[in-house]
Amino acid sequence: MIRLERRPTPSRVWAAASPLVAVALTMVAGGLMFAALGKDPFEAIRTIFWDPVFGEFAWYFRGQLLVKAAPLILIAVGLAMGFRAGIWNIGAEGQYIVGAICGAAAGLAFYPSESWLIFPLMVIAGALGGFLWAMIPALLKLRFGTNEILVSLMLVYVAENLLASAAVNWLRNPDAVGFPGSRNLGRWEAASNPELIAGTGAHWGVVAAVIAVIFAQIMMTRHLMGFQIRLAGAAPRAARFGGVNTARLVIFCLGLSGMLAGLAGLFEVAGPAGQISIDFASGYGFTAIIVAFLGRLNPLGIVAAGLLMALTYVGGEAAAANLGLPGAAISAFQGMLLFFLLAVDVLSNFRVRVGRGVVA
Amino acid sequence: MTTLLELSGLTKAYPGVVANSDVSFSIARGGVHALLGENGAGKSTLVKTIYGLVKPDSGSMRLNGKPYTPSEPRDARAAGVAMVFQHFSLFEALSVAENVALGMETPPPMRDLSRRIREVSEAYGLPLDPTRRVGDLSAGERQRVEIVRCLLQDPSLLIMDEPTSVLTPQEVGILFATLRKLALEGTSILYISHKLEEIRALCDAATILRGGKVVGEANPRKASAAELAEQMVGTKLTPPKARAGAVGEIILQVSRLSMPPASQFGTPLKNVSLAVRAGEVLGIGGVAGNGQDELLSALSGERRTSRETVLLEGTDVSRMPPSARRAAGLLTAPEERLGHAAAPDMSLTENAVLTGTARMGLLRNGFLSWSRARSFAKDIIAQFDVRTPGPGVAARSLSGGNLQKFVIGREVLQGPRVLVVNQPTWGVDASAAAAIRQALLDLAAEGAGIVVISQDLDELLEISDRFAALNGGALGEAVPTSSLTMEQIGLMLGGAHDLEEAHV
Numbered sequence: 114m115i116r117l118e119r120r121p122t123p124s125r126v127w128a129a130a131s132p133l134v135a136v137a138l139t140m141v142a143g144g145l146m147f148a149a150l151g152k153d154p155f156e157a158i159r160t161i162f163w164d165p166v167f168g169e170f171a172w173y174f175r176g177q178l179l180v181k182a183a184p185l186i187l188i189a190v191g192l193a194m195g196f197r198a199g200i201w202n203i204g205a206e207g208q209y210i211v212g213a214i215c216g217a218a219a220g221l222a223f224y225p226s227e228s229w230l231i232f233p234l235m236v237i238a239g240a241l242g243g244f245l246w247a248m249i250p251a252l253l254k255l256r257f258g259t260n261e262i263l264v265s266l267m268l269v270y271v272a273e274n275l276l277a278s279a280a281v282n283w284l285r286n287p288d289a290v291g292f293p294g295s296r297n298l299g300r301w302e303a304a305s306n307p308e309l310i311a312g313t314g315a316h317w318g319v320v321a322a323v324i325a326v327i328f329a330q331i332m333m334t335r336h337l338m339g340f341q342i343r344l345a346g347a348a349p350r351a352a353r354f355g356g357v358n359t360a361r362l363v364i365f366c367l368g369l370s371g372m373l374a375g376l377a378g379l380f381e382v383a384g385p386a387g388q389i390s391i392d393f394a395s396g397y398g399f400t401a402i403i404v405a406f407l408g409r410l411n412p413l414g415i416v417a418a419g420l421l422m423a424l425t426y427v428g429g430e431a432a433a434a435n436l437g438l439p440g441a442a443i444s445a446f447q448g449m450l451l452f453f454l455l456a457v458d459v460l461s462n463f464r465v466r467v468g469r470g471v472v473a
Numbered sequence: 474m475t476t477l478l479e480l481s482g483l484t485k486a487y488p489g490v491v492a493n494s495d496v497s498f499s500i501a502r503g504g505v506h507a508l509l510g511e512n513g514a515g516k517s518t519l520v521k522t523i524y525g526l527v528k529p530d531s532g533s534m535r536l537n538g539k540p541y542t543p544s545e546p547r548d549a550r551a552a553g554v555a556m557v558f559q560h561f562s563l564f565e566a567l568s569v570a571e572n573v574a575l576g577m578e579t580p581p582p583m584r585d586l587s588r589r590i591r592e593v594s595e596a597y598g599l600p601l602d603p604t605r606r607v608g609d610l611s612a613g614e615r616q617r618v619e620i621v622r623c624l625l626q627d628p629s630l631l632i633m634d635e636p637t638s639v640l641t642p643q644e645v646g647i648l649f650a651t652l653r654k655l656a657l658e659g660t661s662i663l664y665i666s667h668k669l670e671e672i673r674a675l676c677d678a679a680t681i682l683r684g685g686k687v688v689g690e691a692n693p694r695k696a697s698a699a700e701l702a703e704q705m706v707g708t709k710l711t712p713p714k715a716r717a718g719a720v721g722e723i724i725l726q727v728s729r730l731s732m733p734p735a736s737q738f739g740t741p742l743k744n745v746s747l748a749v750r751a752g753e754v755l756g757i758g759g760v761a762g763n764g765q766d767e768l769l770s771a772l773s774g775e776r777r778t779s780r781e782t783v784l785l786e787g788t789d790v791s792r793m794p795p796s797a798r799r800a801a802g803l804l805t806a807p808e809e810r811l812g813h814a815a816a817p818d819m820s821l822t823e824n825a826v827l828t829g830t831a832r833m834g835l836l837r838n839g840f841l842s843w844s845r846a847r848s849f850a851k852d853i854i855a856q857f858d859v860r861t862p863g864p865g866v867a868a869r870s871l872s873g874g875n876l877q878k879f880v881i882g883r884e885v886l887q888g889p890r891v892l893v894v895n896q897p898t899w900g901v902d903a904s905a906a907a908a909i910r911q912a913l914l915d916l917a918a919e920g921a922g923i924v925v926i927s928q929d930l931d932e933l934l935e936i937s938d939r940f941a942a943l944n945g946g947a948l949g950e951a952v953p954t955s956s957l958t959m960e961q962i963g964l965m966l967g968g969a970h971d972l973e974e975a976h977v
């Protein structure tokens with residue numbers, strides 16, 4: 114019989130090693146899945162993990178890496194703070210969409226002005242949009258005790274419908290003779306979020322992600338707010354005893370993660386995506402949940418996890434193009450990563466004992 | 474008297490600690506046998522071995538002369554061994570009879586069971602209504618449910634683990650009468666406790682455990698409490714120094730404090746008034762679940778009450794959150810150490826920050842000074858003799874007594890104006906308990922006001938200047954402790970709970 118025995122103190126070794134073990138297990142299980150789909154598992158894994166960085170077309174893929182990683186990291190850093198406190202914002206995808214719509218709308222209101230104020234204004238509008246969208250689950254939770262997981266998740270679908278209506282209706286490019294989608298912000302200098310250093314893929318979103326990571330790292334380790342967040346997640350009753358204001362924490366965590374998700378949406382719509390379109394939502398808000406956990410809810414860990422997850426995106430696209438792997442297989446592959454991580458995580462708090470033992 | 478159960482050479486080791494080492498003794502048929510020892514002496518492991526919950530590494534047991542090797546509690550029950558645990562395993566939303574049925578292998582029809590419960594409970598002087606909901610019962614009545622559940626199995630050995638910790642003196646009297654009756658009828662009783670007077674009143678044999686070993690056998694009727702205590706602790710205990718602290722102005726005044734319960738089975742506070750003077754220790758006694766937790770949370774600020782209900786040195790703190798109350802000098806230490814007074818998975822340094830930010834200068838512009846926090850945690854560890862490798866370990870890795878010393882030390886070292894503690898020495902070994910009580914008295918001598926909420930009446934009589942009883946959420950008048958007897962205290966606590974006298 115196999116039993117789990119609680120460790121007196123959580124194992125630091127396992128806490129650090131479990132993401133690596135999870136990645137390894139994902140490669141094995143993913144390889145089996147690719148084999149079952151009739152593809153060469155080794156080639157598939159190499160296409161996903163190796164070629165984008167070191168392969169023939171790495172010059173193209175490397176740029177894509179930061180483009181994909183920036184929104185993931187930006188969103189995941191915000192989510193991780195809430196997750197640490199036991200406040201579960203599952204609706205970052207919705208906040209990302211609303212942030213993009215608000216930011217784009219704020220800019221387009223001044224089209225075709227070339228004022229330098231337009232881009233900063235869009236950034237503020239994007240952040241505000243995400244923040245307000247996240248306030249809906251926060252205020253409902255505080256006022257009526259609703260579950261923020263359900264409310265924030267459901268609001269993703271509302272946001273998707275807002276996006277569709279914006280794309281075909283009120284933000285539609287009036288010069289595009291009936292095609293859905295807004296004006297292309299990338300071709301309008303005052304509103305565009307360009308690549309700052311050619312070939313790197315680094316746009317303002319990357320800058321924002323770096324700032325957010327540094328900010329979060331300092332807050333979580335040095336600031337009272339970070340301590341209260343960790344305390345509330347680790348022992349809610351002790352947190353109340355210690356004087357943590359739970360309502361303020363809910364507002365702060367949901368608000369901050371919504372704001373960062375909104376920023377990620379704005380940088381995406383003004384940069385890589387270029388316009389509000391029906392298929393603008395790309396699942397970054399959901400994938401960021403995996404990134405947050407893969408990164409141990411730690412800002413620096415999230416950077417590594419975000420880059421790894423971006424790699425599976427970029428490599429997955431390459432695998433889809435070169436090997437004909439279905440897109441769903443790549444999503445399943447990413448899901449496995451979270452699955453294995455959560456499973457391996459048990460080992461940091463428990464040790465496995467084999468054999469019949471005593472009931473304490 | 475013949476021997477019922479014989480233990481020889483029982484040894485059980487856990488990683489890092491030998492819980493029982495070569496334990497041998499025997500229990501006479503119809504005898505009341507005391508198992509005496511401090512927390513951590515190995516009593517629990519030993520009785521779990523007898524009850525089939527723990528398998529010994531070596532040694533053997535004989536029941537009625539036959540080898541006895543229970544591999545699970547079911548085997549033990551089948552062999553006639555029953556146990557009443559210190560912590561009840563009852564479902565509050567179910568009735569007494571339903572709870573009893575849940576503990577049986579093959580419960581009879583509910584009507585027969587109810588009749589049996591009534592018969593057995595009346596035969597042993599433990600009146601119990603099988604149809605009542607357990608959530609509405611007092612702790613004493615809940616214990617009766619557990620006892621009756623055992624008696625229905627007709628046990629030849631009944632193990633009682635610290636049964637009186639939740640009872641009023643009158644209820645203790647009723648319990649003892651029941652146990653004596655059972656013993657007369659031939660049931661053996663293994664009685665686990667660290668309360669010496671009880672053992673002297675009830676038991677006719679005693680085995681004393683210390684550090685997992687049997688350190689002595691005694692006849693509790695002949696040995697004095699002091700002799701038993703010395704054997705149990707291994708050293709002479711120094712009683713707390715008498716104080717001459719002059720009693721000063723009123724520093725904590727609670728007036729007409731009422732508060733609804735937080736949950737269905739919580740206790741409301743009803744019109745509680747009290748006053749504590751500087752240099753004074755106010756003891757608040759009461760059976761568990763009579764509003765102790767609620768009173769503490771109303772004082773700590775976890776729950777806010779109406780204006781002008783809690784005054785600290787004349788300032789109304791009723792609407793202040795916990796951190797503001799701490800800054801003003803009102804500190805508290807709740808009963809539940811893990812999860813309430815301390816965050817189990819966080820380090821001792823982080824747990825020092827939990828309540829220490831305002832008074833210990835751990836905060837600068839919202840940023841925490843971890844070096845100050847660490848030295849604060851080290852101070853607590855050093856001054857309160859907390860046995861731990863260092864301030865970096867998780868709170869949950871400390872033993873109960875050590876963590877309690879840390880929690881009390883954390884508040885005492887902050888130099889509070891008023892300190893409110895709930896069950897300061899619960900589950901703490903005798904020497905640690907003495908140290909904690911001394912620290913509270915020293916704090917009072919320095920001019921702080923102390924409120925000790927406790928279920929340990931001996932403790933309250935020992936350290937408090939005045940005593941008040943909390944009963945069903947209402948606080949009685951505070952009376953000088955020196956004039957009180959145990960009987961009077963029992964009456965103040967609401968007396969014995971009778972079937973007809975609904976508790977609440």
